[in-house]
Amino acid sequence: MNAPIQAPTPPSAANKLKSTRMAGKLVNDYWEMVWRAKEEGKLVCWYEGSSINPFLEAADIVWVHGEAYSAMLAARHQEGPAQAAAEERGYLRELCSYARTHLGCAVNNQRHRNGSDSAFADVPADEDISAKLPPPDMIISAYAYCSTGQQWDEMTSRMFGKKVPIFNVSIPWIWASGKDAGYLRGQEWEETSKYVAKQLEEMVKFIEEQTGKPYPWDRLRELMRNVKRASELRLEAMDMCTAKPAPATLFDWSVSIAPINQLPCTTDIVDYFTNVRDEVAERVRTGEAAVPKEKYRLFFDGIMNWNKLGWLAEKFARYDAAVVAGRYTHMAFWQEPGLINPEDPVMGMGQNYLICPNNHSSPILIDLIMGLCEKYEVDGIVFHATRTCRAFTNPMFMIAEEATSRLGIQTTMFEGDVADESFYKDELLNTRVEAMLEAIDQKRMAVV
Amino acid sequence: MLLESRVKEQGSILARLGEVCTDPLGYAREWKARTGGLVVGSFPMNFPSEMAHAAGALPLIIQEAEDPITAGHGLLFPFYCGYTRSTVDQAANGELDVLDAIMFGDHCVQLLGAADAVRMSLKNTRVIFFQLISSMCDPWTLGRAKESFEKLREELEDFLGRKVEDDALRESIRLFNRDRQAMRKLYEMRVAGQISLTATEMQYVVKSAMVMDRREHLELVEALVAGATENSPAPEKRAIRLHLSGHFCQAPKPELLDMIEGCGAVVVGDDLYHGFRYISTDVGENGDPMEALAHWYLDRNTGVPCPTRVQNDVDWDAFLLDAMRKENAEGMIVLMAKFCEPHMYYYPEVKEAFEKAGMPHLLIETEHESMALEHIRTRVESFLELVKRRRGAAPVVTSAAQGEVA
Numbered sequence: 039m040n041a042p043i044q045a046p047t048p049p050s051a052a053n054k055l056k057s058t059r060m061a062g063k064l065v066n067d068y069w070e071m072v073w074r075a076k077e078e079g080k081l082v083c084w085y086e087g088s089s090i091n092p093f094l095e096a097a098d099i100v101w102v103h104g105e106a107y108s109a110m111l112a113a114r115h116q117e118g119p120a121q122a123a124a125e126e127r128g129y130l131r132e133l134c135s136y137a138r139t140h141l142g143c144a145v146n147n148q149r150h151r152n153g154s155d156s157a158f159a160d161v162p163a164d165e166d167i168s169a170k171l172p173p174p175d176m177i178i179s180a181y182a183y184c185s186t187g188q189q190w191d192e193m194t195s196r197m198f199g200k201k202v203p204i205f206n207v208s209i210p211w212i213w214a215s216g217k218d219a220g221y222l223r224g225q226e227w228e229e230t231s232k233y234v235a236k237q238l239e240e241m242v243k244f245i246e247e248q249t250g251k252p253y254p255w256d257r258l259r260e261l262m263r264n265v266k267r268a269s270e271l272r273l274e275a276m277d278m279c280t281a282k283p284a285p286a287t288l289f290d291w292s293v294s295i296a297p298i299n300q301l302p303c304t305t306d307i308v309d310y311f312t313n314v315r316d317e318v319a320e321r322v323r324t325g326e327a328a329v330p331k332e333k334y335r336l337f338f339d340g341i342m343n344w345n346k347l348g349w350l351a352e353k354f355a356r357y358d359a360a361v362v363a364g365r366y367t368h369m370a371f372w373q374e375p376g377l378i379n380p381e382d383p384v385m386g387m388g389q390n391y392l393i394c395p396n397n398h399s400s401p402i403l404i405d406l407i408m409g410l411c412e413k414y415e416v417d418g419i420v421f422h423a424t425r426t427c428r429a430f431t432n433p434m435f436m437i438a439e440e441a442t443s444r445l446g447i448q449t450t451m452f453e454g455d456v457a458d459e460s461f462y463k464d465e466l467l468n469t470r471v472e473a474m475l476e477a478i479d480q481k482r483m484a485v486v
Numbered sequence: 487m488l489l490e491s492r493v494k495e496q497g498s499i500l501a502r503l504g505e506v507c508t509d510p511l512g513y514a515r516e517w518k519a520r521t522g523g524l525v526v527g528s529f530p531m532n533f534p535s536e537m538a539h540a541a542g543a544l545p546l547i548i549q550e551a552e553d554p555i556t557a558g559h560g561l562l563f564p565f566y567c568g569y570t571r572s573t574v575d576q577a578a579n580g581e582l583d584v585l586d587a588i589m590f591g592d593h594c595v596q597l598l599g600a601a602d603a604v605r606m607s608l609k610n611t612r613v614i615f616f617q618l619i620s621s622m623c624d625p626w627t628l629g630r631a632k633e634s635f636e637k638l639r640e641e642l643e644d645f646l647g648r649k650v651e652d653d654a655l656r657e658s659i660r661l662f663n664r665d666r667q668a669m670r671k672l673y674e675m676r677v678a679g680q681i682s683l684t685a686t687e688m689q690y691v692v693k694s695a696m697v698m699d700r701r702e703h704l705e706l707v708e709a710l711v712a713g714a715t716e717n718s719p720a721p722e723k724r725a726i727r728l729h730l731s732g733h734f735c736q737a738p739k740p741e742l743l744d745m746i747e748g749c750g751a752v753v754v755g756d757d758l759y760h761g762f763r764y765i766s767t768d769v770g771e772n773g774d775p776m777e778a779l780a781h782w783y784l785d786r787n788t789g790v791p792c793p794t795r796v797q798n799d800v801d802w803d804a805f806l807l808d809a810m811r812k813e814n815a816e817g818m819i820v821l822m823a824k825f826c827e828p829h830m831y832y833y834p835e836v837k838e839a840f841e842k843a844g845m846p847h848l849l850i851e852t853e854h855e856s857m858a859l860e861h862i863r864t865r866v867e868s869f870l871e872l873v874k875r876r877r878g879a880a881p882v883v884t885s886a887a888q889g890e891v892a
Contacts, residue, residue, distance in 0.1 A: 185794070200798055
């Protein structure tokens with residue numbers, strides 16, 4: 039029998055970095071390690087938000103970042119069973135879809151272990167990786183800005199019958215009060231940094247209680263040397279994207295979030311970002327573009343729509359639009375390596391947690407975003423109005439207004455979500471982006 | 487006093503409180519014109535109004551307005567709770583200009599967004615913020631809560647240009663305690679059938695306390711308590727006794743409450759913020775007042791657990807089942823403000839506990855605009871019918887939290 043004739047796959051419009059392909063393997067290796075954790079007798083910690091993983095990795099605890107698991111499921115289009123389980127338990131659809139998906143994993147995990155009479159009981163289907171997540175031996179909550187993180191962790195603890203010890207690190211929002219307030223400066227910044235660092239030291243004591251061993255500080259220092267170097271390389275490569283045409287886009291940086299955010303902090307991540315940096319440098323040298331016919335340069339404000347990562351990369355490339363920077367990729371994830379002192383890492387780690395992109399109130403946040411828009415010489419901003427992530431949507435209208443009044447650039451918005459595909463409206467995105475690009479064209483013609 | 491005139495007096499008190507609730511900013515404007523004082527607004531639900539009162543200002547908890555959202559659409563997305571959208575809308579429309587300062591320190595992500603938008607909209611209004619710790623059982627929770635309140639006090643003093651004295655603060659605490667106690671007395675009387683107050687009227691009593699001059703409010707509430715006698719009209723005995731739960735920052739709409747009771751129910755208890763949650767706990771009157779306020783903050787969450795906090799050693803669902811047992815309530819209606827994340831997180835806990843305890847409950851999602859009351863009425867009627875049938879069945883179900891629940 040002849041094979042069915044398939045339509046030819048159109049060539050990709052986005053010229054993605056080749057070096058980022060390694061991220062897929064590293065990510066898979068990491069999750070395989072997580073899934074084996076119990077067989078290998080490892081302790082498992084669930085956490086969300088801040089990258090506290092080096093603290094855990096140093097203590098030989100396997101770490102599970104809730105958002106990362108949800109994002110991975112969404113990117114693989116395997117979020118369905120987890121979200122259905124969460125809904126069945128009573129979590130409403132408007133709840134953070136990261137949390138909903140991860141809590142759904144916990145529901146599934148409990149049901150499969152306890153053999154409930156639910157429709158989800160029994161052995162999980164092979165393709166259902168929502169139930170493969172090993173249950174936590176401890177939970178650490180260290181979430182900047184968004185109240186959802188702390189409540190999500192609390193709910194996880196309750197779902198496991200409050201038998202799993204939980205530790206809370208409170209990370210206050212930087213409101214920018216006082217005349218000396220600003221990015222990384224002022225009394226509020228200094229006091230808040232100390233407050234967070236002190237809690238992290240207490241968190242280390244909590245970790246010691248769980249492992250029953252003295253905390254291996256030397257190991258943490260070693261890991262943080264790698265993190266610092268990886269971060270420097272990542273930022274160096276991002277900075278090179280001020281070149282025209284841009285050698286890489288936000289979508290390449292999105293693929294590179296896992297290596298900086300939650301993969302093991304070994305020299306692998308240094309190698310990864312060295313390769314990325316080198317490829318970007320080579321592209322700049324040869325003039326190779328991430329979007330071959332780059333005509334527009336855009337800033338992407340909002341968290342990534344993980345169901346649609348490749349889809350969006352292609353879509354913008356077909357519009358000849360290089361999305362050169364974004365709040366999510368360019369303002370987070372060990373964003374200030376200069377603050378990290380590997381020999382005495384706690385304070386700098388805490389300060390990096392404090393500067394998660396949303397944890398500064400709008401006066402500081404807007405200045406930072408306007409700075410990036412100018413640096414990358416963007417023609418417009420695309421806002422991803424992330425339905426269930428209010429942490430990102432909170433300042434969007436204010437950013438849009440400032441972009442127009444301060445920089446005179448175009449903006450547009452589309453609705454989607456981090457991990458729930460049902461909120462994404464493709465046609466809305468098409469018409470709005472097309473309208474914005476037309477407006478940019480008209481503006482250029484007026485100038486000529 | 488004759489029964490008739492007493493009822494008339496009670497009616498006029500409730501009418502006055504209702505008037506304030508309907509136009510809280512109007513009350514503030516009138517108060518300001520009358521006294522020449524400053525009005526300090528605050529966000530719900532944890533700012534101690536005693537502090538602004540001790541400074542000689544009128545503390546006013548900003549309320550969700552009845553008006554549909556207009557200018558606020560340009561500041562927050564429609565997928566935010568009604569309270570945040572309405573507050574931002576009021577700021578954008580200039581309604582909050584009557585406030586001389588706004589103080590808050592909460593951590594709900596939507597409130598933080600609203601705070602930023604309010605600050606942006608009210609360029610001439612001092613917006614004071616210091617984030618309260620929301621993790622309630624850490625070794626440093628009490629100290630941090632005290633520090634937060636001290637920071638707020640410092641900023642308030644800076645704004646006013648004068649100190650807020652400890653003695654004045656203690657005096658305000660005593661006044662507020664007395665007012666809370668008077669309101670709690672009404673709750674007790676309602677459970678005991680000694681006073682007939684509808685859910686809307688009870689909301690008027692509590693919500694007006696968030697707005698009015700406290701002494702004026704206290705006088706009215708004490709008159710209400712004094713006016714209630716055994717001869718007060720008792721609630722209809724055949725009515726289903728309900729507990730209302732949820733609705734944190736914003737008050738449930740009176741038309742919704744009236745509809746629920748109009749279906750043959752009587753509300754005998756609640757844990758609404760515009761209800762028992764707000765008045766549940768007194769502040770210590772002796773010693774360091776800042777220490778006392780910090781303790782109040784913690785005690786309140788142990789007394790009436792709140793989903794906006796995390797506290798591993800208290801359970802909201804157990805509290806609810808216990809409260810209902812004491813109130814002899816037969817069912818619970820959960821009022822969830824649409825998009826309220828804390829509530830969405832905790833609701834499955836409550837649902838499971840109630841199912842396990844065999845206690846009926848109904849979830850109603852409420853919206854700032856376009857609430858389909860007739861559709862909700864059908865659901866409420868069906869729910870009350872179900873509860874009524876249980877009366878005849880007389881089941882004895884073991885509650886997970888509190889033993890037997892009839």
